[in-house]
Amino acid sequence: MINLKRIHHVAYRCKDAKQTVDWYKEMLNMELTVAIAENEVPSTKAPDPYMHIFLDAGMGNVLAFFEIPNSPDMGRDENTPTWVQHIALEVEDIDALVAAKEYLQSKDVDVLGPVNHGVFKSIYFFDPNGHRLELAANTGTKEQFQELKRVAPLMIEEWSQTKRAPRHAAWLHEQD
Structure with a gap:
């Protein structure tokens, strides 16, 4: 049996490592903790120079990026809507969320929300x-989180058979 401790890091691609480090520091107060660069990929031995950066997302969580300049320009999976693939980070409370929105907007970042998800609110x-x-x-x-955990297996089973949204947790988006 495997016993996981936590997520070590999650890695995404970036266009420019320095720009990414600077943006995440300025906008989200995330500190650069590690930078690794090689001219050869350690796992495959492919000759592909890269810069791999690690940013502190708080409480031991790490968000990492790769800049790979010899690859074609970054794209995205055109078959996946833009709202699906995202990086979600937690803030302390609603006041911190509202303050984050105001701060990001003051830096000319286009922000959507807050959106009420029943047991949390989000900005995007x-x-x-x-x-x-x-x-x-x-x-x-x-109690709400316990109820969500209780109905999760029931919802997965129903979804796998019908591919229609089960109503077990519909209350999440029926309140405002």
């Missing part, structure tokens, strides 16, 4: 690489 925006980011503040009670 894009980084300079085109990655969608979400800042979320939990608002749910212990």
Whole structure:
């Protein structure tokens, strides 16, 4: 049996490592903790220079990026809507979420939300690489999260058979 400790890091591609480091520092106060660069990929031995940067997302969480200049320009999966693939980061509370929105807007970042998801509220925006980011503040009670955990397996089973949204947790978006 595998016993996971936590996510070590999640890695995405970036257009420019320095621009990415600077943006995440200025906009989200994330510190650069590690930079690794090689001219050959360690795992495959492919001759492909890269810069791999690691940013502190708080509480031991790490968001990493690769700049790979010898590859074609970055794109995205055109078959996946832009709202699906995103990086969600948690803030302390609603006040912090509202303050983050105001701060980002003061830096000319286009921000959507807050959007009420029943047990948390979120704002959404894009980084300079085109990655969608979400800042979320939990608002749910212990009992609400327990109920969501209880119905999750039932919802997965129903979804797998019908491919239609089960109603077990519809209350999340029926309140405002």
